Amino acid sequence: MSMPINVYMPRVQRVVPTALLLVGLLLSPWVIASSVSEKGESFRQVVEEDGQRYVLMGSGVFRYMIWTAYAGAYYQLEGETQPQPLSNVSRRLELAYFHAIEASDFAEATEKTLKDTLTLYEFNQIEEPLARLNQRYRDVVPGDRYLLSWNGEQLRLALNGEVLFEEESAEFASAMFSIWLGERPLGEDFRDALLGRN
Structure with a gap:
């Protein structure tokens, strides 16, 4: 019927x-694709902060020897489609940790890496802000996140959303981002993943 x-x-x-x-x-x-996941850590595709909109360029996992140390995501200002991690472009690097790390270890590793990768003149130029930043690191436990960001005027280091350090120096910002994203980074595979090359 x-x-x-x-x-x-x-x-x-x-x-x-x-x-x-x-x-x-x-x-x-x-x-x-509202977010990506790296070893269980989620990173948003688009982030808005202080009136600026950042777009994910790439993400990956940093491994040190046998350890999976942390997951990370690199962002740039919307409209900046080519990776420019050492320029004056507004950018941000977010790192999510899988293991506990002491503040003193962060400070030691940061200083050693910059000494190894910068010329003596370049290192001398950023030595003072580096000393101040190294005093602001805190211990992390699994699940904590450090955020390194440059908004075009100010470098900022934050832990779980709490700002620990600010500095108005483009040179120091580029030096800090170079640790992971420069010509001689901590890990080339990690750098390439963050820059979307993989």
Whole structure:
């Protein structure tokens, strides 16, 4: 027995818009790729901070010897589609830790890496802000996140959203970002993943 047309049509009218809405949501990049995951740590594709909008360039996991140390994500100001980690472009690097690390270890590693990668003149130029930053590090436990950001005017270091250090120096900002994203980074594979080269 056929269904009366006046009963059938309202159901179709209800079903079709719902189906179209679901298809639209499934095809939306915000649903498909609103975040990425690295070893269980999630990083958003787009971040807004202080009126600026940052877009994820790449993410990855840093391994040291047999240890999976931390996951990271690198962002640049929206519209800056080419990686420019050592320029004056607004950018941010977020690191999520898998192991406990003491503040003194951060300070020691930061200073050693910069001494190894910068010329003596370059290191002397950033030695004072580096000494201040090294005093502001804190211990981390698994799940903690450090954020290093440059908004075009100020370098900022934050732990779990709490700002620990600020400095108005583009040179120091580039030096700090070079630790992970420079020509001689802590890990080339990690750098390339952050820059979206993998």
